[in-house]
Amino acid sequence: MLDFGVIVSNFRFLIVQGLFGLGGFAGGTLRLAIPAIALGFVLGIFIGLARLARSRWLSLPATLYVEFFRGVPLVMVIFWIWFIIPQLLRLPIPEYGVALTAFVIFEAAYFGEIVRAGIQSVPRGQVEAATAVGLTGAQTMRFVVLPQAIRNMVPALVTQMIVLFKDTSLASIIGYVDLTKAAQIVNNREIKPFELYLFIAIVYFIFTYSMSRFARRFERRPTAA
Amino acid sequence: MNYQFKWSVLWSGQSGVWLLQGLITTVEISALAWVLAAALGILSGALRTVPWKPARALATSYVEFFRNVPLLVWMFFWYFGVPPLLPRAIQDWIFNHGAEFWAGMFALGVYHGARMSEVIRSGIQAIPRTQFEASVAMGLTTFQAYRLVIVPIALRLIVPPATSESLNLLKNSSVALTISVAELTFQTRQIETYTAKAIEALTAGTVIYLVLCVGIAAIMARVERRFAIPGLIARGG
Numbered sequence: 425m426l427d428f429g430v431i432v433s434n435f436r437f438l439i440v441q442g443l444f445g446l447g448g449f450a451g452g453t454l455r456l457a458i459p460a461i462a463l464g465f466v467l468g469i470f471i472g473l474a475r476l477a478r479s480r481w482l483s484l485p486a487t488l489y490v491e492f493f494r495g496v497p498l499v500m501v502i503f504w505i506w507f508i509i510p511q512l513l514r515l516p517i518p519e520y521g522v523a524l525t526a527f528v529i530f531e532a533a534y535f536g537e538i539v540r541a542g543i544q545s546v547p548r549g550q551v552e553a554a555t556a557v558g559l560t561g562a563q564t565m566r567f568v569v570l571p572q573a574i575r576n577m578v579p580a581l582v583t584q585m586i587v588l589f590k591d592t593s594l595a596s597i598i599g600y601v602d603l604t605k606a607a608q609i610v611n612n613r614e615i616k617p618f619e620l621y622l623f624i625a626i627v628y629f630i631f632t633y634s635m636s637r638f639a640r641r642f643e644r645r646p647t648a649a
Numbered sequence: 650m651n652y653q654f655k656w657s658v659l660w661s662g663q664s665g666v667w668l669l670q671g672l673i674t675t676v677e678i679s680a681l682a683w684v685l686a687a688a689l690g691i692l693s694g695a696l697r698t699v700p701w702k703p704a705r706a707l708a709t710s711y712v713e714f715f716r717n718v719p720l721l722v723w724m725f726f727w728y729f730g731v732p733p734l735l736p737r738a739i740q741d742w743i744f745n746h747g748a749e750f751w752a753g754m755f756a757l758g759v760y761h762g763a764r765m766s767e768v769i770r771s772g773i774q775a776i777p778r779t780q781f782e783a784s785v786a787m788g789l790t791t792f793q794a795y796r797l798v799i800v801p802i803a804l805r806l807i808v809p810p811a812t813s814e815s816l817n818l819l820k821n822s823s824v825a826l827t828i829s830v831a832e833l834t835f836q837t838r839q840i841e842t843y844t845a846k847a848i849e850a851l852t853a854g855t856v857i858y859l860v861l862c863v864g865i866a867a868i869m870a871r872v873e874r875r876f877a878i879p880g881l882i883a884r885g886g
Contacts, residue, residue, distance in 0.1 A: 495858060496855055496859060498820070500837075500854060500855055507841070508848070590718070593720075596721070604725075617725065617729035617730040618726075620730075621725045621726040628722060629717045632717040633713060633717050
């Protein structure tokens with residue numbers, strides 16, 4: 425009854441198109457996940473720093489940003505971007521642009537929290553010592569606080585990257601041809617849902633599990649005191 | 650931007666009823682999935698710490714496999730993939746009894762059970778090993794030690810991370826719209842389709858989610874204070 429031949433005959437479409445985005449459609453899970461992780465992290469650094477800023481004009485909007493996006497489902501944010509951006513710009517945006525924008529905006533709230541927690545994990549005395557030896561605020565951040573903070577952040581960062589990687593499957597809702605959508609397309613033709621969805625589950629698993637193994641190695645490495 | 654706001658679409662016609670039905674479905678599916686997730690999470694989280702390797706291996710494979718695959722894929726898997734393998738009679742029964750709701754609930758519960766398991770395991774591992782040793786020294790079996798000492802303490806320790814995980818479950822219930830469960834996000838889309846008023850519809854859905862999440866977080870903050878173990882938890886500021 426089960427027929428895993430369907431995987432073999434559609435392997436190219438699922439992997440080359442769905443996973444890497446190198447086929448006829450503008451799609452691909454990795455083509456969406458990698459820029460989303462990079463840009464989401466960069467925006468997250470600014471949000472995390474803004475939350476810790478002494479000025480209320482910076483910290484309050486950043487706090488509201490984080491609390492808002494952490495209280496709303498990602499699916500909702502994707503729909504917002506999908507409807508709003510074409511209205512604002514008065515031109516149609518490809519699914520890729522919609523999905524990337526939604527992921528960056530949404531995940532930046534989570535990355536921001538990780539950055540904030542990482543910076544707060546650096547003992548206060550480090551900042552005082554840096555000031556005492558004559559570093560400016562920016563220098564303290566760059567040479568003393570951030571190098572230590574980033575080391576503390578790595579496990580949480582990798583976890584968040586895994587979450588984002590899995591979340592990219594939601595881009596299929598608006599028709600972006602990622603791995604999940606590719607499996608749906610093949611399934612519409614072949615009607616082999618069990619085999620196809622199990623197969624992409626395993627593909628996702630291979631990526632996320634190796635990322636989490638990598639994170640665990642970091643956790644075990646003793647940090648210099 | 651040339652957009653005509655018309656907020657009355659939210660209470661004229663069917664919209665109000667749809668939003669309410671969506672809210673009820675979201676709460677129902679989340680509550681049932683939460684019970685399943687808590688049960689699976691406590692069971693597998695405890696099994697991952699017991700001094701018996703096969704149990705640990707079983708629980709670990711459940712956790713790693715289910716939490717490392719997107720929830721959306723699990724939704725499709727349980728809704729489209731599994732039912733055709735069941736006997737005809739069971740299939741007919743399921744599809745006459747709201748298959749999408751049950752498949753969605755099951756996918757959500759099993760996925761979050763694996764994530765909850767991690768929370769509970771870290772709670773158990775935060776308990777000093779001596780608690781377990783003392784229980785065994787007093788003559789409790791391993792099962793009794795877990796049931797009477799380890800798990801109750803762990804559950805009190807993990808209120809904050811378990812709350813944020815429960816809110817993740819609530820928010821993730823929106824993914825069930827992909828298998829056409831008529832929950833809140835689904836109904837929001839429906840209002841948008843019928844009235845062509847995207848901003849109003851999405852605002853309504855977003856505000857309801859925010860109120861739910863902020864409300865639950867506020868209640869749980871009180872629960873956390875109530876169940877904090879005196880002298881054990883240094884409350885972070």
